[in-house]
Amino acid sequence: MVRVTGTSTSSVDRDYFWFVAPASGEVNVNVGSPNGNPAQLEVEDSSSVKMFETEPNDDVNSGSFTVEEGQAYSFRLRSTNDSAAEYQMDVAMNISGSSSGGSSIxxxxxxxxxxxxxxxxxxxxxxxxxxxDGRVRLTGTSESSSDSDYFRFVASRTGVVSLRTNTLNNNMAAIEVEDSNSVNVFETEPND
Incomplete structure (x- = not known):
């Protein structure tokens, strides 16, 4: 099981997450609300076909849907009103053909x-x-070419950093990594 937590500050604040199915099977989701204002979840495949949606105003905050191995799926969480919606989304995957019924990879x-x-x-x-485990996943959305999103970390030891980017909408973000002296040490060229 994976737990994703966050806050959608209003109905216009959409939080996006994604995953690529490591195998075909069924994904079970449950969206909890620590502050009592449940966020709505919408899941789409890479072709923007809706796979699943919660209806928090009708107390429908969990369910399941089928995924295909190697396919990308987006998860969008947002408040259904103008108040902040804290969420704890639990995601588990049952693998097709698994006799345990709860095997998760x-x-x-x-x-x-x-x-x-x-x-x-x-x-x-x-x-x-x-x-x-030495890994971290950074998630976010750059709304346009003028929306830069900055992340920062301090290296705990000398070594090599590997980066991989993914997109859900075929619009790959450019990444630039600079050291503390603003010297460019890595960048992607998504349009090349």
């Missing part, structure tokens, strides 16, 4: 960091650190 990084707005300047960067 989802192995996300031990640390998931969601962008915290405002993070559009270096001084307002979202801080993160890799988890015990």
């Amino acid at each position: 989802m192995t996300p990084p031990s640390t998931v960091v969601n962008e915290l707005e405002p993070n559009d300047t270096k001084s307002a960067a979202t801080d993160f650190a890799p988890g015990e």
Whole structure:
């Protein structure tokens, strides 16, 4: 099981997460609400076909849907009103053909960091650190070419950092990594 937590500050604050199904099977989700204002969840496949949706105003906050191995799925959580909706989304996957019925092969990084707005300047960067497994997943949405999202970490030891980017809408974000002296040490060229 994977737990994703966060807050949608209003109905216009949409939080997006994604995953690529490691196998075909059934995904079970449950969206809890620590502050009593449940967020709505909508799941779509990579073709924007709706796979699942909760209806928090009707107390429908959990359910399941089928996924295909290798396919990407987006999860969108948002408040259904103008008040903040804290959420705890639990996601578990039952693998097709598994006799245990609860076998899960989802192995996300031990640390998931969601962008915290405002993070559009270096001084307002979202801080993160890799988890015990040495990995971290950073999630967020750049609304346009003028919306820069900054994240920051301090290396705990000398070594090599590997980066991988993914997108749910075929619009890949550009990544630039700078050291503390603003020297560019890595960048992606998604349009090349």
